[in-house]
Amino acid sequence: MLEYSVETSRVDARGSVARTKDAEIVLDTGVDGRADAFNPAELLLAALSACMIKGIERIAPVNRFEYRGVEVRLKGKRQDSPPFMAEITYELIIDTDEDDRRLELMHKNVRKYGTIYNTVAAATKLEGTIRRKDG
Structure with a gap:
């Protein structure tokens, strides 16, 4: 371990x-x-986004996935009583010419192999999308 x-x-x-x-x-x-x-909630979101980007860095060479850049936009909703991150949503934006099927495969792999992603997903509602960068 x-x-x-x-x-x-x-x-x-x-x-x-x-x-x-x-x-x-x-x-x-x-x-x-x-x-x-960063406050603790923002740090959690930053850790999640770093995990997703690191996953892409690991997966891309294995799958020969070509890309120029990655951006992750996250939003967290906090419940007050008891204090709890009730929901996290994200948008994973990749600057790539890869087709939609390979883009979705990348998203599947990010979700499947991310340590922080899986830890957070086990504790709260975690949903997001992947898309190709515009322009």
């Missing part, structure tokens, strides 16, 4: 810093929020 580790420490009443390997990310952990950092 793979193992991951992150260490997070509070900096002040407005935020914290999470560290892993040689990387760090500033987190919005204050009650009043801050515009220059």
